[in-house]
Amino acid sequence: xxxxxxxxxxxxxxxxxxxxxxxxxxxxxxxxxxxxxxxxxxxxxxxxxxxxxxxxxxxxxxxxxxxxxxxxxxxxxxxxxxxxxxxxxxxxxxxxxxxxxxxxxxxxxxxxxxxxxxxxxxxxxxxxxxxxxxxxxxxxxxxxxxxxxxxxxxxxxxxxxxxxxxxxxxxxxxxxxxxxxxxxxxxxxxxxxxxxxxxxxxxxxxxxxxxxxxxxxxxxxxxxxxxxxxxxxxxxxxxxxxxxxxxxxxxxxxxxxxxxxxxxxxxxxxxx
Numbered sequence: 378x379x380x381x382x383x384x385x386x387x388x389x390x391x392x393x394x395x396x397x398x399x400x401x402x403x404x405x406x407x408x409x410x411x412x413x414x415x416x417x418x419x420x421x422x423x424x425x426x427x428x429x430x431x432x433x434x435x436x437x438x439x440x441x442x443x444x445x446x447x448x449x450x451x452x453x454x455x456x457x458x459x460x461x462x463x464x465x466x467x468x469x470x471x472x473x474x475x476x477x478x479x480x481x482x483x484x485x486x487x488x489x490x491x492x493x494x495x496x497x498x499x500x501x502x503x504x505x506x507x508x509x510x511x512x513x514x515x516x517x518x519x520x521x522x523x524x525x526x527x528x529x530x531x532x533x534x535x536x537x538x539x540x541x542x543x544x545x546x547x548x549x550x551x552x553x554x555x556x557x558x559x560x561x562x563x564x565x566x567x568x569x570x571x572x573x574x575x576x577x578x579x580x581x582x583x584x585x586x587x588x589x590x591x592x593x594x595x596x597x598x599x600x601x602x603x604x605x606x607x608x609x610x611x612x613x614x615x616x617x618x619x620x621x622x623x624x625x626x627x628x629x630x631x632x633x634x635x636x637x638x639x640x641x642x643x644x645x646x647x648x649x
Contacts, residue, residue: 409629416626424623432603434631436596440514440605441582444522445529445575452530453571457563459530460537475527482524486591489516489523493592516593517605521582528581529574536570537563576639583632586611 387395416424424430459471477485493510494500500510510516540563548558564571586607595602604612606628614621 413626416623432601433609436598437583437606440517441579444518444582445579448526448529456530456533460534477524482587486588520588520592521585525578525581528577532574533571536567540566
């Protein structure tokens, strides 16, 4: 279907839709932009140099990155299976994958404690090899991963669905193994969707609050005991809006810059 130029002689419906679109865009952009520009560059810089602020931002970004890498390693195979195979209970499994999106995230933190807490089976197993989750960096990672990995799996699944299965079959008839077919054909052709899902997973991870609040509040990190950025903003808000404003502006600005750069890369990859 051909596309028309929106600005060339728009009809009445297009004009109405443009106005409504402008309103929702204003609703989306106005709060973060107003927050960012409410603080001067000097104030933002001095805030960034504060120990609890920069350690919090580094903790948040690094934990979200590790959660995304683990999500890629575990989620991409699941996405491929869902895209390529039919089996009993597939619809139920796909619904289960999206459960973390609808669970209140404070409740998700409690649920994670019942699995990864030191008094429970998996928690005991990991503790025996020196990995703890409650009040630890690993707890931040699994909390971020739990609430954000559905975005990666769903995007990767759609990417694999878009790869013609006949290409894989031809490769197999020419002697390629299933592994070689996956890494040489399926994965490269679905990489854009996987990358887009990874960006969404990372972005969702850095914004997590509730599950981390329950599972890992202050955590040892780089010789400090910071909290993740969303909790830091909430903590500072307890002392007043003016105290929280520069931290919120800094977190929004950094998140926007990284997110826009990554989404631009994904968009250009789709156009290539």
